[in-house]
Amino acid sequence: MGAKGRVKSLDKEVNDEEEKEETRSSTISKSESQAREHKSQLERLKEKDPEFYEFLKEHDEELLQFSDEDNDDDVDTDVEDAYVPVDNDIGRHGLAEKEDKPSRTVITTAMVDSWCNSIREKGNFSAIRSLMRAFKTACHYGDDGGDDSSTKFSIMSSSVFNKIMLFVLSEMDAILRKLLKLPSSGGKKETIMDLISTKQWKNYNHLVKSYLGNALHVLNQMTDTEMISFTLRRLKYSSIFLAAFPSLMRKYTKVALHFWGTGGGALPVVSFLFLRDLCIRLGSDCLDECFKGIYKAYVLNCQFINAVKLQHIQFLGNCVIELLGADLPTAYQHAFVFIRQLATILREALHTKTKEAFRKVYEWKFINCLELWTGAICAYSSEADFKPLAYPLTQIISGVARLVPTARYFPLRLRCVKMLNRIAASTNTFIPVSMLLLDMLEMKELNSPPTGGVGKAVDLRAILKVNKPTLKTRAFQEACVFSVVEELAEHLAQWSYSVAFFELSFIPLVRLRSFCKSTKVERFRKETRQLIRQIEANSEFTNERRKSVSFLPNDPAAISFLEDEKKLGASPLSQYGLTLRQRAQQRSDLLMESSVRVGEHSSVFGNKIPKIDEEADARNEEGATIFNSSWLPGIDSKTEKPKEMKEKKKKRKKEEHNRVAVEEDVVEELVLSSDEDESESDDIQSDGEDDGGKPVPPKKQSMKQKLPTNISKKVKSSAKKFKKRKRSN
Structure with a gap:
């Protein structure tokens, strides 16, 4: 610093000291006038209420012996304690630091509009950089360290925040692709790998990293599902850039998996599409993490189940199966x-x-995991990569069904049979499930009369085990017998066009006739007879055509037996199975209607999503209904419910009422003009000590503290004592 600079600095310090001296003198003169006013109030009290004046004279004589000199001395002491002169070198250093500290610009709507217009019309790079700085400030608003002095811009209003977020999320992908000379959409990992060595990437990669990193940060701050959905939907177009930032890619994967497993509304669908796009574009870089993560999230979500949650679990399973198809x-x-x-x-x-x-x-x-892999094998049964898994999974499911062969686990066994039938149908492989079903029919719980009454309707899809009283109810027995007949018909219908159907159906037919004779329930007998008639009719159907064939049972030509009839579904068992499926669906729909539905459209997925949701998604794409002007990171205005706001208002009113009641105990004539400032200085005592009796540092003591305030406290205290004494008398 030159000589001129040092002279200017000294002149500035002298001016500051003169200003402080003027402040001291004005404070002292003000305190003198207040002291005189307080003295006159005490004299008026003597004339107005001599009885109370005598009480003060007797118990608190020091309060009445008030002088202006004491007041002046106290004020001078306070001011001198508060003002500490600074050494010239230290002062100059502090001033230099203050001058070096950058002043931040407050972002306004006009500034954002000018940046957006410059980017749209001219592609101004400086406007892009300014907008990205503002985007960073917006995304980190409300953080603990959000008041960072290194940032060029300070936080803006909520309307400006939303304008920045909408423009950046909607336009930044196209801007970055234009700067990096990439196609307007799509791309693979190889595209980014080739781009990393170019000059464009070296110049603009910091913008890509800033955009993705700050967007990830604000995603973790959001609580509104529509905002998160819109943000993820826009970021999906830029997922290709994550190939250059492996750490960011892992973080995005975790965030998307979290939203997929726990989100509501359209958020699980949007999160899954983001993950799927990531797997397709980045390939092996993220496949392992996505497969492990989505399976773990599925397991965490399917630990408990009920009738309402069935569709949600099915949706999650379909998502896992779809994601597996990205790389078999x-x-x-x-x-x-x-x-x-x-x-x-x-x-x-x-x-x-x-x-x-x-x-x-x-x-x-465990059971839902079996359902998941059953669905995966059925979906990719024609693929050579997945078909070998059918055999071990079939062995596991059969072992689970036979693990505890009791009537209480009928629902679990039926689920296992359904899974085996699905695997058999998709892989065109014979699986002997008829024995599992016929063993159930021969258990005594289904052959004895229902001693437990009618009972409630039982949804076998939503339970794995039933209690002992339910076993003896008519409703449970009916549900079990009807389900066994349906699954047995489904199993036999798969092989109703086989040249060996007569031999395959012989043992089931014998055991069904035995059950029909032994059961004492007419409804069960009627249902079983109908299935027996259909099996016999199908045996005649295949035997008639089998008479004309010339190939041996082990001849490959046996595969084409009744192939045309199979395409038409002409066998008696196929038509009967269709009727049973329709009946089962009606029964399932009735049970679903009687179940409690939690949340609007909370469990509606797939083709049951109403058109209203599709229209809402179209509107949400515009973003105007998503980032409304009432939200900022760290200040979620939507989370405060009206009921909670009412309770807070009631609490404030109650506190106000209590405060007024306490103040009414004070004699009205003794309320001094400085009492309004009492609440601001309650924590500072007249002698410069806090409540614990410790000296208060000079910084805590205000230079503008008014001495009469402390005297008024003593007067109020004496007034309370006086009132108590009067009441006791």
Whole structure:
């Protein structure tokens, strides 16, 4: 610093000291006038209420012996304590630091509009940089360290925040692609890998990283599902850039998986589409993490189930199956490991035969995992990468069905049979499930009269085990027998066009006739007879055509037997199975209607999404209804419910009422002019000590503190004592 600079600095310090001296003198003169006014108030009190004046004279004589000199001395002491002269070198250093500290610009709507117009019309790079700085400020608003002095801009209003967010999320992908000379949409990981070595990437990669990093930060701050959905939907177009930032890619994967598993409304769908796009575009870089993460999230969500949650679990399972299709060879490796884990749990239960081991198998988490891999094998049964998994999974499901062969686990066994029928139909492989079903019919619980009454309707899809009283009800017996007939008809209908149907259906036919004779329930007898007639009719149907064939049973030509009739579904069992499926669907719909529905459209997925939601998604794409002007990060105005606001208002009114009641105890004539400032200085005592009697640092003591305030406290205290004394007398 030159000589001129030092002279200017000294002149500035002298001016500051003169201003402080003037402030001191004005404070002292003001305190003198207040002291004189207080003295006159005490004299008026003597004339107005001599009895109370005598009480003060007797108990608090020091309060009446008030002088102006004492007041002046106290004020001078306070001011001198508060003002500490600074050494010239230290002062100059502090001033230099203050001058070096950058002043931040407050962002306004006009500034944002000018940046947006410059970017749209001219593609101004400086406007892009300014907008990205503002975007960073907006995304970090409300953070603990959000008041960072290094940022060029300070936080704006909520309307400006929303304008910045809408423009950046809607336009930044196109802007970045134009700067980096990329196609307007799409792309693969190789595109970014080739781009990294170019000059464009070196110049503009910081903008890409800033956009993705700040958007990820604000995603973690948001609580509104529509805002999160819109943000993820826009970021999906820029997911290709994550190939250059592996750490950001992992963080985005975790965030999307969290929203997929826990989100409501359209958020799970949007999150899944983001993950799927990530897997397709980035390939092996994120496949392992996505497959492991989505399976783990599925397991966490399917630990408990009820009639309402069934559709949601089915939706989550369909998402996992769809994501596996992004890379089947990689998916096979993960599926093999996960299915082997299930086999290990079952093997432990078979060997140890303890309740704890059985419980690990007979729980919703285990059964839903079997359902998931059954769906995956059915979806990709024609693929060579997935078909080998059908055999081990079939063995596991059969073992689970036979693990505890009691009537209380009828619902679980029926679920296992359904899974086996699905695998058999998709892989065109014979699986002997008829024995599992016929064993159920021969159990005494279904052959004895229902001693438990009619009972409530039982939804076998939503339970794995029933209690003992339910076993003896008519409703449970009917549900079990009807389900067994339906699944047995489904199994036999799959092979109703086989040249060996007569031999295949012989044992089931014999055991069905035995059950029909032994059961004492007419409804069950009627249902079984109808199935027997259909099996016999189908045997005649196949035997008639089998008479004209010339090939041997092991001839490959046997595969084409009744192929035309199979395409038309002409066999008696196929038509009968269709009727049973319609009846089962009607029964399922009735049970769903009687179940409690939680939340509007909370469990509606797939083709049941109403058109209203589709229209809402179209409007949400514009963003105007998403980022409204009442939200900022860290200040979620929507979370405060009207009921909570009412309770807060009531609480404030109650506190106000209590405060007024306390103040009414004070004699009105003794309320001095400085009492209004009492609440601001309650924590500072007249002698410069806090409530604990410790000296208060000079910074805590205000130079503008008024001495009469402290005197008024003493007067009020004396007034309360006087009133108590009067009441006791």
